[in-house]
Amino acid sequence: MTVYLLSIGLISILGQVILLRELNVSFYGVELIYLFALGIWLFWTAVGVIAGRRMALPSRHSPAVLFILFGMILFLDVAFIRSSRLIFGGVPGAYLDFFQQLLVATLSILPVGLLSGLLFQQTAGLYVDSGRTLAAAYAVESAGGLIGGLFSTLLIILDTQNLFAALICSIVSFATPLLGAGKSLGAFLRRTAIVLLAMFAGLIFNASPLHDISTRWNHPNLLDSSDSPYGRITVTRMFDQISVFENDALSFETEGTHAEYFCHLVMLQHPHPRKILILGGGMEGIIGEALKYRPDHIDYVEINPVMTKLVMEHLPESIxxxxQSPEVRIIYADPRRYLTNSGRYDLILVGMPEPSSGQANRFYTQEFFKQCAAKLKSGGLLGFKLQTAENLWTGPLIGRNASIYHALRSVFPAVLFLPGTTNIVTASFAPLPDTPDIMTGRLQHLQLETRLISDHYIRYLFTNDRFAAVKNLLNEKKDLLNSDIRPVCYQYALIIWLSKFFPRATLFDFSSIMEKTLLRYLPVCFLMVLPVLFLVSRFLPGLRRKILVAAAGFAGIALETILLLYFQLKYGVI
Known part of the structure; x- marks a missing residue:
């Protein structure tokens, strides 16, 4: 039974990681799915344990049956998640209905969560019947969980395809009855496990084609796709347009003017940037636009090497x-860690994704802006972009942008917002242009070839009514600073995501609710009630056991969440 318990811990953790990564792609990289999916997993595992207690006494063959079922269902779950948009008639590039998403998460996690709970209850029962203790069973299963966690981390670090990892997990599940039961395993179960083991071992050699086939269900114009520690990178092509997706959300495409728009509206604010640092976004053409200013040197920091490796060969020749220009140096590193030991620059361009996740929020906090400020030369400039609605900002959008704006203002005395569907945000210790004349003069002097940016367009950005309106909105909203310790953007990301399905969610304001109601005292009340419960439970042994188990479970999940968030803050990846 020791082999069984070790394997249960291993496949439970590995299977959990596999399904979470698949669901993250299915939900377009919305990290909120992690918390929801973990809750579902724990619930169905508990249901499995309770169901196992109500069943007849476990036979020595019941764990073997459950291991075989687990291996088959895990692989089918991955296929189900990847095909969920087709099954529910989803529109390409759009979210499924909110309740359909919850249904996909629940249906995909239900069987394996239930089986993992049943597996532990049945195996632990046989382990105790052999003269061991339940505590020892928990210890062995936890050791297997540790192995599973280390193995999952290794697979992610090695950029292993998630489908390949699912096949490995299934193979471990099929092999466990053969190794753990030995000759005592029934003939039928032995033959079944051997046949499935051989089938899935064969599929491992075709994991890459299987991955491409299943990816084409959502990307029919697929060129290439690969999993990385930061998510799934997918490249598609339609005519001359190359589109790159991260976790199935469009990252950039090569026929638009986003790179030109961002780069020129920032760089024209600096008299002559000689040394430039670009943090992310170089694949979409920012570097090519920056080279038009004839800088002496450009450092481009890319957090995800898989992005460069996968996308480079498919990019247009100009990008x-x-x-490959001699002025450009590509550095593979986490931008925040790179800044700790980097030199100083005239200009820092931040081309990282929107602050809609913990991974991206790290590049819009007060601490990050301080890092950038320390690496700017005299008169240096920091620039980044924020996607918003062009004409109407909802409450959550105002709150999100204001929290970033005030974090920026706490570091830099001069901050400029150029409004549009993409807001261009710049900051410096030197004065920034407040009229279009400086930027239009530099554009005329440099005689740059552009498709969108022109004298008239720059004047339009400074003189339309949005320019003053946005400044007033940001200054009026005295919101919390977005920081590493208190990532205010998280709550706004939640509301913005929910508002896609429930528009009235934009009326919620968590910060004001917390300030104006007794909810802010909830943690204090909890800490006051907890000792009373423990005191009362001393006279009620049954209640005491339940409270201790509940407290241990709550503390474990709280600690796990804190560690996950800290790890993501530190290293930029979960």
Missing amino acids: RQSL
Whole structure:
């Protein structure tokens, strides 16, 4: 039974990681799915344990049956998640209905969560019947969980395809009855496990084609796709347009003017940037636009090497040439860790994704802005972009942008917002342009070739009514600073995501609710009630056991959440 318990811990953790990564892609990289999916997993595991207690006494063959079922269902779950948008008639590039998403998460986690609970209850029962203790069973299963966690981390670090990891997990599940039961395993179960083991071992050699086939269910124009520690990168092509997706959300495409829009509206605010640092976004053409200013040197920091490796060969010739320019140095590192030991720059361009996740929020906090400020030369400039609605900002959008704005203002005395569907945000210790004349003069002097940016367009950005309106909105909203310790953008990301399904969610304001109601005292009340419960439970042994188990479970999940968030804050990846 020791082999069984070790394997239960291993496949439970590995299977959990596999399904969470698949659901993250299915939900377009919305990290909130992690908390929801973990809750579902724990619930169905508990249901499995309770159901196992109500069943007849476990036979020595019941764990073997459950291991075989687990291996088959895990692989089918991955296929179900990848095909869920087709099954529910989803529109390409759009979210499924909110309740359909919850249904997908529940249906995909239910069987394996239930089986993992049943497996532990049945195996632990046989383990105790052999003269061991339940505590020892928990210890062995936890050791297997540790192995599973280390193995999952290794697979992620090695950029292993998630489908390949699912096949490995299934193979471990099929092999466990053969190794753990030995000759005592029934003939039928032995043959079944051997046949499935051989089938899935064969599928491992075709994991890459299987991954491409299942990816084409959502991306029919697929060129290439690969999993990385930061998510799934997918490249598609339609005519001359190359589109790159991260966790199935569009990251960039090569026929638009986003790179030109961002780069020029920032760089025209600096008289002559000689040394430039670009943090992310170089694949979409920012470097090529920056080279038009004839800088002496450009450092481009890319957090995800898989992105460069996968996308480079499919990019247009002009973007490939800019990345291979002698003035450009590509550095693979986490941007925040790179800044701790970097030199100083005239200009820092932040091309990281929107602050809609913990991974991206790290590049819009007060601490990050302080890092950038320390690496700017005299008169240096920091620039980044924020996607918003062009004409109407909802409450959550105002709150999100204001929290970033005030974090920026706490570091830099001069901050400029150029409004549009993409807001261009710049900050410096030197004065920034407040009229279009400086920027239009530099554009005329440099005689840059552009498709969108022109004298008239720059004047339009400074003189339309949005320019003053946005400044007033940001200054009026005295919101909390977005920081590493208190990532205010998290709550707004939640509301913005919910508002896609429930528009009235934009009326919620968590910060004001907390300030104006007794909810802010909830943690204090909890800490006051907890000792009373423990005191009362001393006279009620049954209640005491339940409270201790509940407290241990709550503390474990709280600690796990804190560690996950800290790890993501530190290293930029879960």
